[in-house]
Amino acid sequence: MLSIGDYTLHTLDVQDFSLDGGSVFGVVPRVLWEKVIVPDHLNRVRLSMRILLIKGNGRNILVDAAMGTAWSGKMKAIYDLSEWRLDEELHNAGLGREEITDIIFTHLHFDHVAGAFEERGERLVPVFPNARCFVQKDNYETALKPNIKEKSSYPLPFVEALGKSGSMELVDGSFELLPGVEMVPTGRGHTAGHQLVKIRGEGISVIHGGDLIPSSAHLGLTRGLGFDVAPLEMIHEKAALLDDLLGNRRILYFAHDPFIVAARVRRGEKHVVVDEEVDV
Ligand SMILES: [Zn+2]
Numbered sequence: 001m002l003s004i005g006d007y008t009l010h011t012l013d014v015q016d017f018s019l020d021g022g023s024v025f026g027v028v029p030r031v032l033w034e035k036v037i038v039p040d041h042l043n044r045v046r047l048s049m050r051i052l053l054i055k056g057n058g059r060n061i062l063v064d065a066a067m068g069t070a071w072s073g074k075m076k077a078i079y080d081l082s083e084w085r086l087d088e089e090l091h092n093a094g095l096g097r098e099e100i101t102d103i104i105f106t107h108l109h110f111d112h113v114a115g116a117f118e119e120r121g122e123r124l125v126p127v128f129p130n131a132r133c134f135v136q137k138d139n140y141e142t143a144l145k146p147n148i149k150e151k152s153s154y155p156l157p158f159v160e161a162l163g164k165s166g167s168m169e170l171v172d173g174s175f176e177l178l179p180g181v182e183m184v185p186t187g188r189g190h191t192a193g194h195q196l197v198k199i200r201g202e203g204i205s206v207i208h209g210g211d212l213i214p215s216s217a218h219l220g221l222t223r224g225l226g227f228d229v230a231p232l233e234m235i236h237e238k239a240a241l242l243d244d245l246l247g248n249r250r251i252l253y254f255a256h257d258p259f260i261v262a263a264r265v266r267r268g269e270k271h272v273v274v275d276e277e278v279d280v
């Protein structure tokens with residue numbers, strides 16, 4: 001738990017999955033990345049899907065929703081999807097599902113949106129019945145009609161369920177949800193309408209890195225995900241984020257890092273590295 005101004009931040013460690021090393025580290029050779037995350041016998045690396053909970057000002061806000069449970073056995077096997085620890089993690093934070101007031105989606109790729117829905121019969125229904133769901137307009141439009149590269153990353157039934165839920169609020173550009181809690185789009189490097197979430201207090205602030213910097217192993221400028229739509233743009237967007245983090249000693253929150261939840265960073269010999277880990 002971390003206090004920032006009127007808010008407390010909590011990590012909900014709800015689920016893990018595995019992705020091919022190549023999709024996680026793009027063009028970086030395995031001999032380099034395997035020093036950071038050891039792959040399994042199928043060359044897959046184990047990653048977290050953390051949900052960041054922001055409590056304060058009478059609101060309980062989630063950032064992203066992981067993958068959840070509404071997947072076929074085949075898909076669960078492909079991603080070696082773990083159990084869904086949502087209720088116990090919410091309970092530890094003193095909350096039930098119905099007390100979640102807002103969800104901010106960094107973007108609607110399957111590992112960020114799907115956990116907001118579960119199967120009831122043939123239908124997908126909201127897991128958080130009282131939550132308003134915020135997403136960038138660009139991202140929702142892309143998710144509804146994805147380009148050929150991203151077609152398998154945007155899970156259409158979930159995107160459609162979100163659109164029909166009556167709870168979706170489309171945001172166009174930066175938007176302050178509450179004083180000190182802001183959504184900031186990054187550009188289309190990872191995907192169109194991808195956004196960060198910034199939480200600011202007196203002398204301390206946290207930035208949720210979304211999939212622009214999903215883990216501490218992605219602090220190097222060229223260490224991008226194979227999922228990135230525009231790798232060169234991603235590099236420029238990451239450089240701007242790193243400048244902000246370094247210049248203002250902000251804390252970076254990692255949604256997918258298997259080991260480190262959040263950290264302050266510093267310039268290393270070759271690229272930016274973790275300076276000190278921070279408990280959230
Ligand atoms: Zn992701």
